[in-house]
Amino acid sequence: MVKFVISAILVWGALAQSVWGNLQVVTSYPYIADLAQQIGKDQISVTxxxxxxxxxxxxxxKPSFIAKVRRADxxxxNGAENEIGWMPPIIKRAxxxxxxxxxRGFLDLSAVVELIDVPNNLSRANGDVHAAGNPHFYLDPHNIPTLVQTITERLCELNRSACPIYQKNxxxxxxxWSQRxxxxxxxxxxxxxxxxxxxxxxxxxxxxRYGIHSINTLEPLPGIPPTTKHLVNLIEQAQQEPVHSVLLSVYQSKKAANFVAQKLGTPTIVLPHDVNSLKEVPDIFSLFDTLVQRISQ
Ligand SMILES: [Zn+2]
Structure with a gap:
């Protein structure tokens, strides 16, 4: 009987190890998935x-998001309310x-970086999608080491036996990263x-980070689409304060950007904002390679 119990415990332990050995990690955005993958390698499954x-x-x-979060360890x-428009119901339903x-199975990366543009008055009255401050902190490449350190520590907490591998990675x-x-x-x-x-x-x-000055945005407020009135004011402003280029991300409409750029006689440049936003951006390294290369045009 004792032998049976011991062998049952051993079998259960081996099964548990195989299940727990591969942590199921779910992330909101591809850049976070890539950072986690760089540390967890084949010890974790990331989506x-x-x-x-x-x-x-x-x-x-999508309904599949709920199933994925339900199975996640x-x-x-990203946090800083970047996912506030879509993530909370998924977490609730999962x-x-x-x-x-x-x-311990929930990690908000915005908690470990210093946010900029944090408003004194937390009001969304103007439709502002940045009511908690600017959430796009990961596009400063000098913030990446802190994010990676935080992810490594949390993976270690959740799987002690794989921790030395995470730390080596x-x-x-x-x-x-320092060299890059x-x-x-x-x-x-x-x-x-x-x-x-x-x-x-x-x-x-x-x-x-690099001393570039964005004199204005095509959006009148973060999350509010460009209006004709705002674009006209913007063109007047840029005629007084000449700009090098009009920059946008892959998901943003080119119409307003081209309109302003044409009036000002400047180029529009499409920049990556996340891993997999362009075919030449499959990971966090190529994200910054491409961002630096395109903006330097
Ligand atoms: Zn934003």
Missing amino acids: ALGSGSWDPHFVPP LLII NNPQVQPGS QRVFQET LEVWDAQMRPLKGRKVIQYHKNYDYFFK
Whole structure:
């Protein structure tokens, strides 16, 4: 009897290890999935809910998202309310206690970075989608090491036995990232002081890092589509304060950008905003390679 119990425990333990050995990680966006994959490698299974070419503020929810979150051991979100328009009902319906906000299986990356544009008055009265501050912090490549460190620590908490592997992968990643940062910083140095117009405040962290000045956005407010009145004012502003280019992301309408650029005689440049937003951006490294290369045109 004792033997049977011991062998049953051993069998159960082996099964549990095989199930728990491969953490099921679900992320809101592809860039987070890629960061998790760089650390977890074959020790974790990662799925991103949103697609890299979609508007991150308004991901169309699918029933499959609920099933994925229901099976997750860890849910990692960007946070700073970037997912507020689509994620809360998915978490609620998935009804998975392990990934509820506040639990160890829920990770909000915005908690470990310093946000910019945090308003004093938390009002969404104007339709502002950035009511908690600008949520696009991951587009400063110098923020990536902190995000990777945070993800590694959480993976370690959830799977102690695989922790040494995660930590080794993290060391390799951070070393490679430091080398790439030097290259990107050097490539961006000549652009310091450049003035641009962007569609939405996607690139404010990137601009802040490299001294680029976005004189205005095509949107009158974050999340509010361009209006003729605003674009006319914007063109007048840019005639006084010449800009190098009009920048937009792959999911944003080119119509308003081309209209303004044509009036000003400047190019429009489409930039990646997430992993998989363009075919040449399959991972976090190529995201910044392409962003730096395109903006340097
Ligand atoms: Zn935004």
